Amino acid sequence: MLDKLKDKYVFFDVDGTLSEYRFNDQLYGGKCPEIGCQSLNDLLFSNLFLNARPLKTMQKIINQLDPEKVFVLGTIVTNNEINQKYKWLEKNYSIIKKENIIFISSTILKPDVIIEYAKNLNIDINDTIFIDDRLDVLRKAEELGIKAYHPSSFTE
Numbered sequence: 001m002l003d004k005l006k007d008k009y010v011f012f013d014v015d016g017t018l019s020e021y022r023f024n025d026q027l028y029g030g031k032c033p034e035i036g037c038q039s040l041n042d043l044l045f046s047n048l049f050l051n052a053r054p055l056k057t058m059q060k061i062i063n064q065l066d067p068e069k070v071f072v073l074g075t076i077v078t079n080n081e082i083n084q085k086y087k088w089l090e091k092n093y094s095i096i097k098k099e100n101i102i103f104i105s106s107t108i109l110k111p112d113v114i115i116e117y118a119k120n121l122n123i124d125i126n127d128t129i130f131i132d133d134r135l136d137v138l139r140k141a142e143e144l145g146i147k148a149y150h151p152s153s154f155t156e
Helices: 040-045 056-063 079-092 107-120 135-143
Strands: 009-012 070-075 101-104 128-131 147-149
Touching (some): 070 107, 101 107, 107 135
Parallel strands (some): 128 147
């Protein structure tokens, strides 16, 4: 699989793709799945994201890619979350350049964001790859001509 990513511009989701989809030893989504947290209090005031377990497989993959072509495309809801995710990425995926980290508020818009980045950076859409854990978003990406993979494609 690594060969498919070489020389491509690869956009990685965060939650469930670069990190485990569990927080406080509970399945991510818990009590309020519409905003993806155990509770609103956790989302606003705790270190919910800062303490997420990074996925070693993804760390190994990213460390073998060209840092200029590695992007993070995640969703956020609060300032607390965005600050924690920046710190978490710096700690666990230090090869990723801060200017290549993109946070948006809607998961479903991720493929559209990739299209706009490709246009802005003068990248052929065939040279982009998107890795996310949500099948609906991956399907939309492929409909737009973006090669898309689920994290399970990288496990043996």
